[in-house]
Amino acid sequence: MGGYSVPMSAVPTLRDVAVHAGVHVATVSRALNPETRHQVNAETAARIISIARDLGYRPNALARGLRTARSTTVGVLLPDITNPLFPPIVRGIEEVLLPEGYTALIANTDNAPDQEEAQFTRLRQHHVDGFIVATARRDHPLLRRVRQEKIPLVLVNRTIERGGFTSVVADDTAGVTAAVRHLIDLGHRDIAFLAGPSNLSTALLRLNTFKRAAAELGVAVDGRLIERCEAYSEAAGDAALSRLIAGERRFTAVLASNDLIALGCYDALERNGLSCPGDISVIGFNDMPFIDKLRPPLTSVHVPHHEMGRTAARLLLKQIRDGLPRRGETVQLPVELVVRGSTAAVRP
Amino acid sequence: MGGYSVPMSAVPTLRDVAVHAGVHVATVSRALNPETRHQVNAETAARIISIARDLGYRPNALARGLRTARSTTVGVLLPDITNPLFPPIVRGIEEVLLPEGYTALIANTDNAPDQEEAQFTRLRQHHVDGFIVATARRDHPLLRRVRQEKIPLVLVNRTIERGGFTSVVADDTAGVTAAVRHLIDLGHRDIAFLAGPSNLSTALLRLNTFKRAAAELGVAVDGRLIERCEAYSEAAGDAALSRLIAGERRFTAVLASNDLIALGCYDALERNGLSCPGDISVIGFNDMPFIDKLRPPLTSVHVPHHEMGRTAARLLLKQIRDGLPRRGETVQLPVELVVRGSTAAVRP
DNA sequence: ATGGTTACCGCAAACGTTTGCGGTAGCGGC
DNA sequence: GCCGCTACCGCAAACGTTTGCGGTAACCAT
Numbered sequence: 001m002g003g004y005s006v007p008m009s010a011v012p013t014l015r016d017v018a019v020h021a022g023v024h025v026a027t028v029s030r031a032l033n034p035e036t037r038h039q040v041n042a043e044t045a046a047r048i049i050s051i052a053r054d055l056g057y058r059p060n061a062l063a064r065g066l067r068t069a070r071s072t073t074v075g076v077l078l079p080d081i082t083n084p085l086f087p088p089i090v091r092g093i094e095e096v097l098l099p100e101g102y103t104a105l106i107a108n109t110d111n112a113p114d115q116e117e118a119q120f121t122r123l124r125q126h127h128v129d130g131f132i133v134a135t136a137r138r139d140h141p142l143l144r145r146v147r148q149e150k151i152p153l154v155l156v157n158r159t160i161e162r163g164g165f166t167s168v169v170a171d172d173t174a175g176v177t178a179a180v181r182h183l184i185d186l187g188h189r190d191i192a193f194l195a196g197p198s199n200l201s202t203a204l205l206r207l208n209t210f211k212r213a214a215a216e217l218g219v220a221v222d223g224r225l226i227e228r229c230e231a232y233s234e235a236a237g238d239a240a241l242s243r244l245i246a247g248e249r250r251f252t253a254v255l256a257s258n259d260l261i262a263l264g265c266y267d268a269l270e271r272n273g274l275s276c277p278g279d280i281s282v283i284g285f286n287d288m289p290f291i292d293k294l295r296p297p298l299t300s301v302h303v304p305h306h307e308m309g310r311t312a313a314r315l316l317l318k319q320i321r322d323g324l325p326r327r328g329e330t331v332q333l334p335v336e337l338v339v340r341g342s343t344a345a346v347r348p
Numbered sequence: 349m350g351g352y353s354v355p356m357s358a359v360p361t362l363r364d365v366a367v368h369a370g371v372h373v374a375t376v377s378r379a380l381n382p383e384t385r386h387q388v389n390a391e392t393a394a395r396i397i398s399i400a401r402d403l404g405y406r407p408n409a410l411a412r413g414l415r416t417a418r419s420t421t422v423g424v425l426l427p428d429i430t431n432p433l434f435p436p437i438v439r440g441i442e443e444v445l446l447p448e449g450y451t452a453l454i455a456n457t458d459n460a461p462d463q464e465e466a467q468f469t470r471l472r473q474h475h476v477d478g479f480i481v482a483t484a485r486r487d488h489p490l491l492r493r494v495r496q497e498k499i500p501l502v503l504v505n506r507t508i509e510r511g512g513f514t515s516v517v518a519d520d521t522a523g524v525t526a527a528v529r530h531l532i533d534l535g536h537r538d539i540a541f542l543a544g545p546s547n548l549s550t551a552l553l554r555l556n557t558f559k560r561a562a563a564e565l566g567v568a569v570d571g572r573l574i575e576r577c578e579a580y581s582e583a584a585g586d587a588a589l590s591r592l593i594a595g596e597r598r599f600t601a602v603l604a605s606n607d608l609i610a611l612g613c614y615d616a617l618e619r620n621g622l623s624c625p626g627d628i629s630v631i632g633f634n635d636m637p638f639i640d641k642l643r644p645p646l647t648s649v650h651v652p653h654h655e656m657g658r659t660a661a662r663l664l665l666k667q668i669r670d671g672l673p674r675r676g677e678t679v680q681l682p683v684e685l686v687v688r689g690s691t692a693a694v695r696p
Numbered sequence: 697a698t699g700g701t702t703a704c705c706g707c708a709a710a711c712g713t714t715t716g717c718g719g720t721a722g723c724g725g726c
Numbered sequence: 727g728c729c730g731c732t733a734c735c736g737c738a739a740a741c742g743t744t745t746g747c748g749g750t751a752a753c754c755a756t
Contacts, residue, residue, distance in 0.1 A: 011472075013712055024736045029714060038714090041734060060475045062413040063712035066741045071410060073474075082637070087430040094456065106454055109437065124359075126451060127410045184422060247693075263641060289430070293611060295643030324374055361742055372706045384745090389704060411742035414711045562746060 014053040020051045030092040041152045073092055073103045076125035078134040092309020095134060100317060109135050130316045137199045152319035155314040164261045168312045168326030172202060175301035175335040176209040179255055179283045182337055184217050187346040188253040192239050194256040200219055200318050206257050210331045224249040229261055237264025245272050252346045257285035259291055262298055277344035287338055296341035304333050351400055368399045421451045423471035426482040427459045432636045440657020441480060448665060457483050478664045484508055485547045500667035504660040507549045507678055514676030516660045522548060523649035523683040524557040527603055527631045530685055532565050536601040537693040540573040542588050544580050544605040554605050561686040572597040577609055585612020593620050600694045607632040610646055625692035635686055644689035652681050
């Protein structure tokens with residue numbers, strides 16, 4: 001044992017390990033880092049590692065981040081973790097990030113631009129190495145700013161037409177088409193569509209796809225059967241379907257742009273004394289957890305949220321390591337229509 | 349304009365502001381911090397603040413944390429954010445933390461001790477100022493270690509008998525009692541109970557309360573009607589109720605220790621051709637989001653998770669600022685039985 | 697004119713890392 | 727015996743803050 005006595009109070013630092021090992025802190029740093037370990041004698045390295053373990057040494061992420069200008073953290077911006085859509089995405093992200101030593105900082109924006117701005121600068125103060133953003137609107141000044149500052153960024157569940165953002169989305173086109181085809185196969189001809197907020201990429205895409213698919217499959221698209229929701233929420237879906245019901249144009253099925261909107265449809269139907277699927281068939285989008293337990297179980301388009309989170313994280317890591325791509329790629333993941341009890345053949 | 353030219357490339361630092369203002373960085377630091385602003389001339393302070401704003405200066409949280417040994421971050425340990433129970437807690441936590449300048453680092457443990465350990469040290473490397481833990485088991489060596497290291501810590505949704513931990517929980521006793529009373533009022537006498545994992549504080553408490561409440565309300569407690577689930581999960585609930593159904597002892601109602609277990613009951617009932625509430629009434633615990641949309645809507649004990657998150661955060665902030673209490677307080681929040689369609693009067 | 701007080705601000709150290717640079721020792725080749 | 731090379735390791739600076747300490751100038755009272 002050496003003659004030095006190290007106070008065993010606080011958390012040990014590189015210096016403590018160095019003193020115990022009788023070497024300079026730089027040597028300890030190099031020995032502990034696999035990348036630079038070859039620069040130090042094998043035996044000394046082993047001794048240092050052993051001492052570090054005995055002392056319970058843990059690198060100080062703040063100091064390291066300050067020195068290296070890389071914090072090994074990434075920011076995740078999402079509207080609301082309470083929306084069952086997002087937890088699987090978050091877990092997918094963490095599943096990839098954690099083994100690589102990264103930590104995700106999660107921020108809820110409630111889709112409010114000022115809150116988003118605040119969260120964003122807060123994350124920047126913590127010097128996150130990149131962003132995963134699930135709150136993208138079709139035009140997004142904040143994101144364009146980030147883009148210009150050359151900060152790694154990938155969108156998930158959303159996309160932005162121009163700007164070269166890399167994003168990972170679901171194959172909405174295939175999903176909506178499958179849903180429409182399913183309804184038509186059941187004999188439905190008067191199909192309503194509840195669109196999402198017009199400033200969201202998914203809302204626009206799903207709406208357009210609906211129009212196209214219906215037309216291609218030989219069903220006339222009636223503008224009176226298309227209603228816009230102000231939000232992807234249960235309340236908005238309730239309100240929108242209520243408007244349709246109050247209208248004169250009859251329909252036998254409704255395709256909701258989102259599961260929450262479909263949930264609102266359930267509310268509106270019950271309040272108006274209509275049954276599902278007896279009177280009206282309903283289809284959702286996303287296949288949220290527990291939605292198979294609803295009354296009736298909701299037919300929905302399954303979106304691989306977990307996998308979306310994973311690939312988003314992978315793409316972000318690539319950007320962090322290899323630098324920003326000149327032109328962002330958008331990865332599109334396959335979806336699958338899950339038929340349950342909320343859709344039935346139209347009454348004869 | 350001064351003669352200095354500052355490169356406008358990277359993010360501005362204190363030094364940049366100082367050069368522009370023609371003062372020392374220490375002065376800038378003091379001027380920008382409301383706590384120390386009185387130490388600098390009012391006009392100079394105003395000028396510095398203005399320049400900082402123009403430059404878009406944001407303090408580097410890493411550098412500040414390194415210097416002050418306070419990172420203004422807290423770690424949140426929970427089993428699985430995918431469990432609908434936790435998002436409201438998380439939002440409650442953030443609702444209190446954010447305005448105070450704190451950031452929450454969320455970590456999923458999947459209730460696996462080694463994963464928990466890993467997450468914990470990872471958060472410690474980031475020098476979080478405290479922990480909010482929702483994964484507490486009845487005996488928890490890791491948490492006792494934390495306790496000994498004098499790190500601020502508060503438990504949420506769980507409690508630990510000894511050790512002086514401060515925690516915020518729901519009034520489980522009142523909840524279970526209300527549930528039992530409700531079933532008895534409906535005429536049920538043969539009531540089964542599905543207990544949670546025995547290493548969780550809530551599981552034990554709810555089980556004991558059930559026994560006591562049933563006895564006090566004049567219903568014999570039959571040990572054959574008490575089944576233990578290995579986890580708070582749908583699958584475990586399914587398995588447990590299936591075992592009961594396969595047994596010889598008949599029952600007309602089942603009280604589940606948790607909503608997910610109740611969900612599993614739905615599965616088991618359907619597979620066995622039993623109807624709810626026609627054949628068996630079911631009550632859950634927690635009142636998870638969307639559970640009112642189930643088939644049938646689940647009668648459940650509502651727990652104020654959002655508020656639990658908020659008070660947990662408040663208690664943690666108090667610990668961070670005022671130091672650890674000598675003896676932890678446990679805050680108990682009121683619950684409320686929400687009667688829905690899964691409970692009905694026993695058949696005559 | 698002197699001493700004391702106050703207001704303001706600069707100096708420099710420190711937090712715990714990482715890393716370019718250089719120095720020393722050992723060794724092999726000539 | 728000299729040169730050059732390699733392996734190993736120490737030195738010191740730097741990242742961007744905060745903060746104790748001290749210094750200067752101004753002001754007031756004596």
